[in-house]
Amino acid sequence: MxxxxxxxxxxxxxxxxxxxxxxxxxxxxxxxxxxxxxxxxxxxxxxxxxxxxxxxxxxxxxxxxxxxxxxxxxxxxxxILNLPMPLTIVEIDGTITWYNPKFLELVQKSDLLENNIEEIINNFDLRKVIRQKSEDNLVINNRSFKVLHNVIKLPKEHSSNFIIMLYWIETTDFENLKKTMNQEKIVAINVQIDNFDEVMQNTEDAFRPLVIAEIDHRINIWVNKLNGIIRKHAQDKFVVILENRYLEKAESKKFEILDEIREINMGNKIPITLSIGVGAQGTNLIQTFEFSNTARDIALGRGGDQAAVKMNDKISFYGGKTKAVEKSTKVRARVISHALKQLIEQSENVLIMGHKYADLDAFGSSLGIYRAVKNRGKEAHIILSESNPAIETLLNRILLEEEYKRNIIGFDEANARVRDNTLLVVVDTHRPSFTEHPSILNRTNKIVLIDHHRRGTEYIQNTVLNYHETYASSTSELVTELLYYMDDKINIKPIEAEALMAGIAVDTKNFTFKTGVRTFEAASMLKRAGADTTAVKQLFQDDFETVRLKSEVVKNAKTYKEVIAISCFEEQTRGAQLIAAQASDELIGIRGIRASFVLGRKNDKIIISGRSMGDINVQVILEKLGGGGHLTIAGAQLEGFTLEEALKTLENTIDEYFINEGEEI
Structure with missing residues (x-):
């Protein structure tokens, strides 16, 4: 230089x-x-x-x-004229000012000048292209394109300040290859017979081979239609492998194998149901099978007789038309009872937590677990931040005794009592966000879950003991059986027996819905333990204002699609959730009504309570709105909605449910 x-x-x-x-x-x-x-x-x-x-x-x-x-x-x-790709020059408003022969060949139209590019190319958004730098997979005449652009500023003497050059890069071969690879991806399916033992026990010996053969035959035919392979690795379990392209076929027919298996009548006295877990779109075979196992567990946790399809974080459900079959054997209850007893004895202290806005089932089952812990001589506390009208009467009676007054605690005290060897028992919910205080779940690695609700996509993970039985009428029923097998008899106080009895009564609507043989057995155990049915009845008494509001809600109800009753109330009240639940119970009792929904306002939330007679799955409907529950009883809460918006959203969800079920009203 x-x-x-x-x-x-x-x-x-x-x-x-x-x-x-x-x-x-x-x-x-x-x-x-x-x-x-x-x-x-x-x-x-x-x-x-x-x-x-x-x-x-x-x-x-x-x-x-x-x-x-x-x-x-x-x-x-x-x-430019001989560029081997389509090229277009447009003004800022999309008006075409020039194009090369390749673009004319692409669109197969004439007289393009002075026309708007968005009118020539369907689904093309010029502003989106400018904003996002490119647009991928734009389909034109069965060909795929990626659109790139270049904005050019013109000299001042031009009428337009800018022109835009659009480069149409064809990606048809790439998209076809991508589609083919996606279609050929492996899908793993776990199929399990929900009630195999119960079916066999209730089928005569001569017919059992016929029933088993018919189940295998129908499942094999279904898999053959999907060009898959199947292996039976247990009496009631199958593994199926097929390509992703055939999964779409199974989904389009809503897994008709569920209905076909349920229709088997070869001497079996109860219907046979399946739980199907489908894993797809995993990054490898191991993850795909993990998705399949998770989906099957979710299907079982929701009561069975359904298929769950898991694709990464998305889960879709099909079926779920029947109630969970009550298990006649109590072996699992005895095993869980023994395991819980050991966990309590090995823990320094025990915290018991239900769901937010506790009802009688959550509070009653909490009291049952509390007594089980105290019978082991261990320190126990129930986490309850505030009362509500659903449990107010019971809580007032409980707090008359000094023992309960000391051991029913709020969040701050509960947080201070979490130690390295603390056992946390969660009752009547399996969703972390629904618990009284979700943050406490992260403070201990010893969590026991006891619940009876149908499983949703959100679930408490890493539990040391999981007693989730959807056939049960209530968590109080499950806890009652656990108490019985811990000491060969129920060793509880009368007021605790009444709380458990009330929990069963509230979830069965006084032994009407979802009531099995084991429900009455649990009630008889509680009666022998000192439960007074008159005292239990008094726990359900409402004040005059609650009765008045409930009557207003029932009076203002309107029918939707002729068989669904829907009512709304704007009035703010502490007992909004209780009023909604009781009013929906009243509405479902009207002749011709197959399902009922009541919407109310609680602080800044819209609460929805749903009930059905069993042929309409209110759980599936309210699950779309972030709620959950059972086939006949479910609820949801919406934030950021007005009552009118929530009502419209509910109606749209009901419409979608009937479209998906293929049912016309």
Whole structure:
């Protein structure tokens, strides 16, 4: 770099020579004016000659640049005209001002000039392309394209300030390859017979082989239709492998195998139901099978007789038309009871937590677990932040005793009592966000879950003991059986027995819905333990204001699709949740009504309570709104909705349910 600068100093331009000549002429004029006249004429000639030569060179250089620019412009025009991809120039509003032959060949239309690009290309959004830099997988005449763009600012003399060049890069082969690979991905399916033992026990010996053969035959036919392979690895379990393209076929027919298996009548006295767990779109085979196992567990947790399809974080459900079959064997209850007993004895202290806005089932089962812990001589506390009308009467009676007053605690005290060896028992819910205080779940790694609700996608993970039985009428029923097997008899106080009895009564609507043989057995155990049915009845008594509001809600109810009763109430009250539940119970008792929904306002939330007679699955409907429950009893809460918006959303969800079920009203 320095040598180049030195060279420039040694070879100066013409102006330096002229300056030197001028200086020398001036010196000569000082000493001899006559001789300087010759120098002046010579200097003038040199200046003239230099200007002339400079102009000639400038003109030649200009002609050279112009010729070169013309050559470049010609090459550019030829390149654009013969570009092997479609190219379009549009104005900022989308008006087409120019296009090349490849674009004309693509759209297969004429007279494109002055037309809007969004009218020529369906589903094309120019603003979206400008905003996102490109648009992928735009389909034009069965060909896929990625659209790139370049915004060019024009000189001021143009009428438009900008033009946009659109480059249409074809990705058809890539998209076809991507589609083929997606279709050929492996799908893993776990199929399990929900009630195999119960079916076999209730089928005569001569017919059992026929029932088993018919189940295998129908499942094999279904798998063959999907071009899959099947292996039976237990009496009641199958593994199925098929390609992703055939999963769409199974979903479109809503897993008709569920109905076909339920229709088997080869001497079996109870219907046979399946739980199907489907895993798809996993990054590898291991993850795909993990998805399948998780989906099957969810299907079983929701009561069986359904298929759950898990694709990454998305889970879809099909079926779920029948109630969970009550298990006649109590082996699992005895095993769980023994395991819970050991966990309590090995723990330093026990915390018991139900769901927010506790009802009699949550509070009653909490009291049952509390007594089980105290019978083991361990420290126990029930986490309950506040009362509500559903449990107010029972809580007031409980708090009359000093023992309960000390051991029913709020969040701050519960948080302080969590230690390294603390056991946390969660009752009547399996959803972390529904618990009284979700943050406590992260404070201990010893969690026991006892619940009877149909499983949703949100679930408490990493439990050391999980007693989730959807056939049970209530969590209080499950806890009653656990108490019985812990000490070979129920060793509880009468008020605790009444709380458990009330929990069973509230979830069965006084032994009407979801009531099995084991429900009455649990009730008889509680009766022998000192439960007073009159005292239990008093726990359900409402004040005059609650009865008035409930009557207003029932009075204002309207029918939707002729068989669904829906009512709303705006009035703010502490007992909004209780009123909604009781009013929906009243509405379902009306002749011709197959399902009922009541919407009310509780603080800044809209609460929805749903009931049905069993042929409409209110759980599936309210699950779409973030709720859950059972086939006949479910609820949901909506935030950020007005009552009118919540009502419209509910109606749309009901419409969607009937479309998916293929049922017309």
């Amino acid at each position: 320095n040598s180049k600068k030195f060279f420039k100093l040694l070879v100066p331009d013409t102006r330096i020579y002229l300056i030197i000549t001028t200086v020398l002429t001036g010196i000569i004029a000082y000493y001899n004016p006559y001789i300087s006249i010759i120098g002046i004429f010579l200097l003038a000639y040199l200046i003239y000659y230099n200007l002339k030569v400079t102009n000639i060179r400038r003109e030649e250089w200009t002609r050279y640049i112009e010729d070169l620019s013309a050559d470049i412009d010609s090459a550019t025009k030829q390149a």
